[in-house]
Amino acid sequence: MTNIEATGWELVKVGEKPEERKWTIDTNALSSDELVVEIAGCGVCHTDLSFHYDGVRTKHDLPLILGHEISGVVIATGGSAQQWMGKRVIIPAVLPCGECDDCNNDRSNVCRTQVMPGNDIDGGFATHIVVPSRWMVEVPTSFEGDLASLSVIADAVSTPWQAIERSQLSFGDVAIIVGCGGVGGYCAQLAKSIGANVICLDIDEKRLNGLKELGIENTIVTAELDNREIKGQVKEIVKNNSWKRSGWRIFECSGHPNGQTLAFELVGPSGVLSVVGFTMGKVTIRLSNLMAHDAKAIGNWGCKPELYHSLLEHVLEGGVDLESTTEQRPLSTIGEVFTQVHDGCCAKRIILVPDY
Known part of the structure; x- marks a missing residue:
């Protein structure tokens, strides 16, 4: 195999529908350590939407193919990577250099020379x-199982996995999740x-x-409550279940100033606040x-690749239900999907699957 015909959808101008691009990959031009992955699926992340709608700048100039939650099959390799031929893989959302002080x-x-598909290079909304x-x-x-379903491990599942690992959450601890969308839901x-006692908070019932x-019974709809009332309900759940009254692990996954303020106010004795969501908005805290x-x-920024292997093993052992929390759509419907996800019309994590 010398040439591979590829198709993708690239962001050309902020706010406009992605445009189809066709190109040829010359496998003879691959670097020694490079691979060509035939994509099984690529998850749609709110980071993609921030590039598409909000004008957040990609590191690579537009036009650029977005998408960083990728799974697929290796179909061509450079000279020193031949052992990967035919392997099914998940591509980490951040590819560090492995040599610098941070690494x-x-x-x-947080490698300063990291490569992120869909940001530094063309990403996964392609074949x-x-x-x-x-x-x-x-x-x-x-x-x-279905290889495409594993694509969301690359970010939506791996990001909270690293946050949990760094918080040292363990069996019997109280874990409070603020914001239970894609990342927050997988965090829960x-x-x-792993045996934590979980309380989930969200404005969306x-x-x-x-x-x-999925068996997470203790939830609080926060839409009509102030922070004092929310904290009171959290304490009541903890008391009624005879859970630990200190050392709570709070995971802020909403990426909203209100959620971040609430999460900080929930921090108590020997608590740990893990900031997972991102917002440009400012908050006032003591x-x-x-x-x-x-x-x-x-x-918490993303997930270091070294943690992916333990995460994949954990997922395949049943630690996360991917089937009921994801929905697959044809890649050619990317424009429609972006609009629906941006408008909050999709209850599940959308995975775009090549239909060429």
Whole structure:
């Protein structure tokens, strides 16, 4: 195989429907460590929408194919990566250099020369992608399920996995999830799967009902409540279940100033606040609460590739329900899908599957 005909949908101008692009991949021009992955599916993330609608700048100039939650099959390799031929893989959303101070200090997720599909290079809303082989995550041959469904592990599932790992959440701890959309919902599932006592907070009752169907019983609809009332209900749930009254792990996944303010106000004695969601909005907090409660706040950016293998194993053992929380759509409907996700019309995580 010398040439591979590829098709993708690229963002040409902010706010306008992605345009179809066709090109040829010359496999003879691959670098020694590069792979061509035939894409099985690519999840639609709100980061993609921020590039498309909000004018958040991609590192690579437009036009650019977006998408960073990718799974697929290796169909061509460079000379030193031939062992990957035919393997099914998940492509981490962040591909670090592996050599810099950040990478050597266990912070490869913030590598300053990292490559992110759909930001630094063409991404996954396409039939094929060219990526370096170093950080690929092999899907075991024992997996007999749908490869496209695993694409969301690359970000929506891996991001809360790293946040949970860094918070040192363990069996019997109280985990409070603020904002239970895609990332927050998976955070709740992961926390429950390791034996934490989970409380989910969201303004959308439908989201919370979906989590109840997955066995997460303790939820609070926050839309009509002030923060004092919400905190009171959280304390009541903890008391009624005889759970730990300190050391709560709070995961802010809403990416909204109101959610961030609430999450900070929930921090109590020896608590840990993990900031997972992002907003350009500002919040006003009394930072001394961290001192007074001997608590800490942790920022979380994506997930370092080193954690993907344990996460994939955990997911395949049943730690996360992907089937009931995702929905697959044809890649050619990307314009319609972006509009629907942006307007909040999709209850499930959308995965775009090539239909060429």
